[in-house]
Amino acid sequence: MQRARSPENKARRAEDLLRAAEAVALERGGVRYVTLAAVTEQAGLHRTGVRRYYASKEQLLLELAERGWGQWRDAVRKEIAGHTGLTPAQVAAVVSRTLTSLPVFCDLLTHTVLHLEGDVGIEQARQYKTAATAARDDIAAAVSRASTLTREQIISLLAAAGFLAAGFWQVANPTPTLAKLYEEEPGWGYATTDIGPRLDAMLATFAAGLTTTGPPAPEAPIPEP
Numbered sequence: 001m002q003r004a005r006s007p008e009n010k011a012r013r014a015e016d017l018l019r020a021a022e023a024v025a026l027e028r029g030g031v032r033y034v035t036l037a038a039v040t041e042q043a044g045l046h047r048t049g050v051r052r053y054y055a056s057k058e059q060l061l062l063e064l065a066e067r068g069w070g071q072w073r074d075a076v077r078k079e080i081a082g083h084t085g086l087t088p089a090q091v092a093a094v095v096s097r098t099l100t101s102l103p104v105f106c107d108l109l110t111h112t113v114l115h116l117e118g119d120v121g122i123e124q125a126r127q128y129k130t131a132a133t134a135a136r137d138d139i140a141a142a143v144s145r146a147s148t149l150t151r152e153q154i155i156s157l158l159a160a161a162g163f164l165a166a167g168f169w170q171v172a173n174p175t176p177t178l179a180k181l182y183e184e185e186p187g188w189g190y191a192t193t194d195i196g197p198r199l200d201a202m203l204a205t206f207a208a209g210l211t212t213t214g215p216p217a218p219e220a221p222i223p224e225p
Helices: 007-028 036-043 057-080 088-100 103-119 122-146 151-172 176-184 195-210
Strands: none
Touching: 007 036, 007 057, 007 103, 036 057, 057 088, 057 103, 057 122, 088 103, 088 122, 088 151, 088 195, 103 122, 103 151, 122 151, 151 195
16 A cells, blocks of 8 residues: 555545554454554555554554544434433433444543553643543533533533443453353353443433432543543
8 A cells, every 4th residue: 555645645544544443453352452563454554654643552542542532422412413301311321322332432441541541642642631521521512402411410421431331341351361261160251241231221320310419529520441
């Protein structure tokens, strides 16, 4: 594949690399197995080509997480378009359904806080935080117009959703060592199931509690595990 020279081609090539990273994560069972060599092969680039667009694997994955925030925002907006008066339970279902439709993003929510944000330069970290916060605020604004929940309640719900989805994804997608162990000890692998129903139930309970606990708590941070 020839080197991209125009700004448009460079942007397209960067997007190709993000798509390739997502595909590798899905194929191999998680972000932890993504390598730059696999990404460049998936994207049809020379093994050194990725360095012209991303300085490191961490920067590539952090931008993939940033992209995930935009996808989540767009999915929520699409789900609630034209609706008004959504109940807390209905909002919780939308948040859960849209988040679990993005499995690589759920996985990345763990890795961003564990190391990705700290393993890039401050400007890359700032870019991610800015984009994530803007997407969160867009979700909160859209849902507040379509539901009976306040902006502060919605932000708390999003924070809980991010924490829970990130943790559930890791438990439900064990390493090969743990997967083998769970085969030998089935009772220990009870949590390696579809995260959707579990997240649905917990977010519905949390959303109901938000409307019965009095004044809202201070604004929650960006949903991260």
